[in-house]
Structure formats: structure tokens, C-alpha cells
Amino acid sequence: MAIATQPQLTLDEFLKLPETEPASDFINGEIIQKPMPQGQHSLLRSKSCHVINQLTESQKIALAFPELRCTFGGASIVPDVSVFRWDRIPKTSSGRIANRFEIHPDWAIEILSPDQGLKKVLSKLLHCSRNSTELGWLINPEDESVLGIFPGGRVELYEGADKLPILDGIELELTVEQVFGWLSLT
Amino acid sequence: MAIATQPQLTLDEFLKLPETEPASDFINGEIIQKPMPQGQHSLLRSKSCHVINQLTESQKIALAFPELRCTFGGASIVPDVSVFRWDRIPKTSSGRIANRFEIHPDWAIEILSPDQGLKKVLSKLLHCSRNSTELGWLINPEDESVLGIFPGGRVELYEGADKLPILDGIELELTVEQVFGWLSLT
Numbered sequence: 001m002a003i004a005t006q007p008q009l010t011l012d013e014f015l016k017l018p019e020t021e022p023a024s025d026f027i028n029g030e031i032i033q034k035p036m037p038q039g040q041h042s043l044l045r046s047k048s049c050h051v052i053n054q055l056t057e058s059q060k061i062a063l064a065f066p067e068l069r070c071t072f073g074g075a076s077i078v079p080d081v082s083v084f085r086w087d088r089i090p091k092t093s094s095g096r097i098a099n100r101f102e103i104h105p106d107w108a109i110e111i112l113s114p115d116q117g118l119k120k121v122l123s124k125l126l127h128c129s130r131n132s133t134e135l136g137w138l139i140n141p142e143d144e145s146v147l148g149i150f151p152g153g154r155v156e157l158y159e160g161a162d163k164l165p166i167l168d169g170i171e172l173e174l175t176v177e178q179v180f181g182w183l184s185l186t
Numbered sequence: 187m188a189i190a191t192q193p194q195l196t197l198d199e200f201l202k203l204p205e206t207e208p209a210s211d212f213i214n215g216e217i218i219q220k221p222m223p224q225g226q227h228s229l230l231r232s233k234s235c236h237v238i239n240q241l242t243e244s245q246k247i248a249l250a251f252p253e254l255r256c257t258f259g260g261a262s263i264v265p266d267v268s269v270f271r272w273d274r275i276p277k278t279s280s281g282r283i284a285n286r287f288e289i290h291p292d293w294a295i296e297i298l299s300p301d302q303g304l305k306k307v308l309s310k311l312l313h314c315s316r317n318s319t320e321l322g323w324l325i326n327p328e329d330e331s332v333l334g335i336f337p338g339g340r341v342e343l344y345e346g347a348d349k350l351p352i353l354d355g356i357e358l359e360l361t362v363e364q365v366f367g368w369l370s371l372t
Contacts, residue, residue, distance in 0.1 A: 117329040118304055123343050143303040154340045157309050 011074060023067060023078040025120075027127060032120055034078060035113040040141045040183055044111050045080045047182040052083060055172055060086045062106070062170060072104045073131035077124050083107035083167060104128055107135045107167040112142065125149045135167050144180045197260060209253060209264040211306075213313060218306055220264065221299040226327045226369055230297050231266045233368040238269055241358055246272045248292070248356060258290045259317035263310050269293035269353060290314055293321045293353040300328065311335045321353050330366045 014026040022034040037045065045066050052064040064083045069076060082105035090098035108128045110121045125136035129149050136149030146158045148165045158164055158176050166172045200212040208220040223231065231252050238250040250269045255262060268291035276284035294314045296307045311322035315335050322335030331345045344350055344362050352358045 117331075118326065119329040119331040119343060119345065122333070122341075126341070126343060140304065143305040145303075145305040147308070152338075152340055153342055154338055155308075155312070156339055157305060157312060159305065 011071070011076060015071065015076060019069075023069065025075070025077040025124060027075040027077055027124060035116050037080075037111075038113065041080070041111045041113050043183060044139055044141065044179070045109075048081050048109055048179075051174070052081075052170065052172065056086075056170055062086055062167065063089060064107075068101060068105075070101045070103070070105055072102060073127060075124075075127055077127065079105060079108040079124065079128070080111045081107075081109035083109070085167075085169070104131045104133045106133060107137075108133050109137045109139065111139045114142065122147075122149075126153055129153050135165060137164070139179065141180070141183070144176065146176050146179065197257070197262060201257065201262060205255075209255065211261070211263040211310060213261040213263055213310060221302050223266075223297075224299065227266070227297045227299050229369060230325055230327065230365070231295075234267050234295055234365075237360070238267075238356065238358065242272075242356055248272055248353065249275060250293075254287060254291075256287045256289070256291055258288060259313060261310075261313055263313065265291060265294040265310065265314070266297045267293075267295035269295070271353075271355070290317045290319045292319060293323075294319050295323045295325065297325045298327065308333075308335075312339055315339050321351060323350070325365065327366070327369070330362065332362050332365065 011026060014031060020033055022036050024031050024033045049064040049066050056062040062083050062085045064081055066081055067078055068082045069078050070082055085106050088103060088106065090101055090103065092098055105128065108125060110125055112121055121138060125138055126149065128136055129151060134151060138147040138149065144159060146164060148156045148158060160176055162176050164174045164176060195217065197212060200217060206219055208222050210217050210219045235250040235252050242248040248269055248271050250267050252267055253264055254268045255264050256268055271292050274289065274292065276287055276289065278284055291314065294311060296311055298307055307324060311324055312335065314322055315337060320337060324333040324335065331343055332350060334342045334344060334351045346362055348362050350360045350362060
């Protein structure tokens with residue numbers, strides 16, 4: 001529903017710009033640079049990828065990518081983690097992984113940074129949901145909750161001992177407590 | 187999905203406690219006191235009630251109540267604004283409005299306060315949605331957005347010139363800009 005009043009650039013024009021650090025999203029006609037990840041954000045991102053890939057990579061079920069640009073549905077976004085089912089990973093004619101991902105992730109994970117507005121992060125996950133992404137996670141380290149985003153833009157809140165929703169076909173069981181437990185380095 | 191690990195009180199026990207100021211919600215077995223409303227919050231709440239009631243009260247369509255305790259579905263919550271269709275407003279045998287509302291609102295509005303966690307506010311609106319509330323608004327003054335909550339826990343983000351969803355039967359047209367325009371006292 002978000003409508004930019006005066007889009008400055010087209011998607012094609014945006015894609016020709018040099019990448020920034022941190023990466024920038026182009027959504028609803030606006031360029032929005034992601035916040036610089038801090039400790040908790042960085043650890044949650046790398047742990048999520050690791051936990052998913054150690055279950056899915058050897059069996060060629062899926063792959064989780066940190067900070068991968070995905071261009072689809074008129075936007076170009078860089079979710080904190082993008083998970084693709086194995087057979088949807090774009091490849092070159094020689095069988096290598098492609099550089100440009102012009103498809104939606106099957107599972108997108110965003111981690112809310114301190115002082116980051118909810119709207120920008122949630123609108124990315126709702127863009128994914130509208131474009132066939134099966135599952136979204138919005139991880140909020142501040143209140144130790146995870147908002148699950150399902151097809152049709154349905155949401156559900158998870159906290160504490162709640163079991164998190166997982167992309168169909170991945171045999172992973174995780175509670176919210178376990179996810180935030182990754183942050184304790186004891 | 188929120189599960190309190192060690193509920194301290196039952197709903198009945200909570201309801202026997204004296205009211206606090208600001209009011210407290212009892213949800214998922216936890217008592218959570220609402221933040222003290224500040225200027226923007228207070229104005230958005232009173233303006234929402236006023237704008238709805240001036241369209242619905244004389245024609246006996248609905249009534250919007252600020253800070254009304256609603257007890258239903260195993261929780262007792264005080265939305266910032268609760269809108270009830272006229273024929274659902276509980277009455278005493280003499281036709282007066284009842285003091286206790288033991289039903290869900292038809293439309294619930296929450297306004298996020300600075301530093302208030304999203305989880306607590308959203309979990310109230312999702313509790314409403316699970317218990318037949320037709321429409322929820324989560325107004326976020328910080329990023330000037332409104333999250334609409336629909337049956338089945340479906341959400342949609344509104345901003346700028348987007349037309350806001352309104353409870354069926356109320357002839358109101360409002361954009362997000364208009365709502366946040368209430369805050370400009372020029």
C-alpha cells in the first residue's frame with residue numbers, strides 16, 4: 001500500500017548505481033540505506049545462516065545467504081538473510097551460481113536494528129509476502145520477539161518458548177529463546 | 187502464540203485488583219501497564235474518537251471510546267480507542283450503557299508511544315483479531331505509518347496518501363497524512 005509521492009529514480013536507474021556500504025534497498029520508489037549492523041544484529045544474521053545451511057546445504061535442500069540483493073516485484077531489496085530452495089537458486093549456463101538474483105527468496109529474515117523504524121523493515125517483508133515469499137521473520141532483539149509473516153500478509157508473534165515457523169521442507173526446530181540464546185557468549 | 191511461562195494471576199484475580207493509572211492490560215497471563223500518554227499520543231487518541239463519533243453517534247451506527255477496559259478471550263485489555271457498533275454496546279436492563287465490557291471491540295486502535303515495544307502493542311491487536319475484532323490500527327507517530335490489522339491476523343502498512351481502512355458501515359475517508367496532520371496545531 002505504500003506509495004511514494006515523487007519517485008526520483010526507476011528501478012533500472014537504481015540498479016545502475018554503485019552499491020553502498022551498508023547496502024541500500026529500493027522499494028516503493030525510494031532508496032533506503034540499511035543501518036550499519038552492530039554486534040547483536042551481525043551475530044543473529046550469521047548464526048541464522050549457519051543453522052539453516054548446516055541442515056540444508058549437504059542435502060541440497062536450500063541455501064541461506066546473508067545480505068544478498070534480490071530484485072523482484074518492482075523493488076530491489078537486501079534482506080539480512082535470504083533463503084532459497086535449492087532448485088530455485090539461479091545459475092549460469094555453466095552451472096555456477098548466478099550473480100544477479102531476480103527472484104523472490106522463499107524465506108526472508110530481517111533483524112531490527114536499534115532505532116530502526118519498523119515501517120521500513122516490515123514493508124520489505126510484506127513486499128516479499130506479496131511476491132510469493134512463503135515465510136518472513138522479523139527478529140526484534142529489543143523485546144526478544146519474532147514476528148512471523150505468512151502468505152497473504154498474515155502475521156503472528158512468537159516469544160519465549162514458542163516454536164518458530166520454518167520454511168516447509170527444512171527439518172529445523174527452534175524456539176525464540178534459542179535464537180536469542182545465540183547472543184549469550186558464555 | 188505468546189505463552190507466559192509462569193502466570194502469576196488468573197484473569198479473575200487480575201480483575202479484582204484496583205485500576206492503575208495509566209491502565210494495565212492483562213494478556214498472556216502477564217500484567218503490563220500502559221505507558222503514560224504524552225502529547226502526540228493523547229491528541230491522536232482524542233481526535234480519532236472525535237472524528238469517528240461525529241459521524242456515527244447521531245445516527246446510532248457506532249461509538250468510539252478512549253481507554254475502555256475490554257475483557258474477552260481470556261485477557262483484559264485497554265485499547266487506546268475501542269469502537270463498538272451501536273447494537274453491540276452492552277447495556278444494563280434499564281437501557282443505560284454497562285460499566286463492564288466483556289466483549290471484543292469491533293475496531294481497536296493503538297498508538298505506539300516513544301520507547302514502547304512493538305510486541306506488546308501488536309500482541310493486543312492480534313488478540314483482538316483472533317477474537318473477532320474486524321479491524322485494528324497500530325498508529326506509529328515516529329515513522330508516520332499505520333499498520334492495519336485484519337481478520338486472520340493479516341496486516342497491511344499504510345503511509346502518506348494511502349486511504350486508511352475503516353470499519354464497514356462507517357462512512358469515513360481518511361488518509362494517513364490527514365491523521366498525522368491532526369498533530370500540526372497551526
